[in-house]
Amino acid sequence: MKRTHLPLNALRVYDAAARHLSFTRAADELAVTPAAVGQQIRALEDHLGVVLFRRTSKGLELTPEGCAGLDALREGFLRFEESVQAMQAGQASDRYTIAAPREFYAEWLAPRLAKFQADTPGIQYILVAEENADFTEANLDLAIRLVDGPEDLEGVQLAPAERVVVAAPEARDAWIEWPGAALPDDASPCIKAGSAGQALSSALAGMGRTVLPLPLVEGAIAEGKLELLGGPEASRRAYWLVAPLPQWRQKKVKALVAHLTGG
Structure with a gap:
């Protein structure tokens, strides 16, 4: 059966404009000009013989014809992405590419991956x-990030969002700061680390006290390498396992997610 020629670029522009209800924001997403978005929409309307958008006093609005095919179109784009992922992965159902903070990998993830392996x-x-x-x-198949939530990705929280104050036994009476630390207002840090991993290493070396996610230091506390000076208390950020929807749907990814979350 002969397939109908599909104006895929114009359909991608239409999807972006429909999600944002703004040619300007769609242009920002697609890294083109608003004029280029408008041209693509007009060309698509001419191709289909329907009006997709109307301008009102409240802004851009979809017509009934514009709404009619959106769900199927978006499902189609997801299928395209899944197809590309499948082609990239080939037969590599036994291979995982994972991005994770070094310190979280060492303290939390590595033992669990060893068990899965x-x-x-x-x-x-x-x-x-x-x-x-x-x-x-x-x-990537998956990434682990210390964030507020998955945002526009699919994801699951790996550990409770809790933070603690820790220091090595007989550590210096000083604070170690890093971008995610919530230090007391009167704290004057002696070290400004660039990451949780650097702050953890500094604390283990006895260079001061710091605030760290609980999952990162549970092992060191249990082994007596660090002392618990405060907390646990609720934290805004937690370690999340995230991926775009096409990866999240993969059978191999589901298997690893289930293992890491006990599901």
């Missing part, structure tokens, strides 16, 4: 140290 022989892990790596550029 023991239960499923032949698994290979490709580890990326930069947790904010781009999913497409790094060909």
Whole structure:
């Protein structure tokens, strides 16, 4: 059966404009000009023979014809993304590419991956140290990030959102600061670390006290390497396992997510 020619670029522009109800915001998302968005929409309307948007006193509005095909169109784009992921992955159902903070990998993730590997022989892990790596550029399956939530990704929280104040026995009476630390207002840090991992290493070396996510230091506290000086208390951020929807739907990803979350 001969397939109808689909103006895929114009349909992608239409999807963005429909989500934002703004040619300007759609242009920002697609890295083009608002005029280019308008041209694509007009060309698509001419191709389909219908009006997709109307301008009102309240702004841009979809017509009934414009609303009619949106759900199917978006499902189609998801299928395209899944197809690309499948082609990229090939037969690599036994390989996981995961981005995670070094310190969280060492303290929390590595033991759990070892257990998963023991239960499923032949698994290979490709580890990326930069947790904010781009999913497409790094060909990631999953990422672990210390964030408020998954935002526009699919995700699951791996551990309670709790923080504690810790220091090594007989550590200096000083504070270690890092971008995620909520230090007391009167704290004067002696070290300004760039990450939770650097703050943890500084605390373990006895250089001062700091505020860290509880999952990151539970082992060190249990072993007596760090002392609990305050908390646990609720934290805004937690370690989340995240991925775009096409990766999240993969059978192999579901299996690892279930293992890491006890599901």
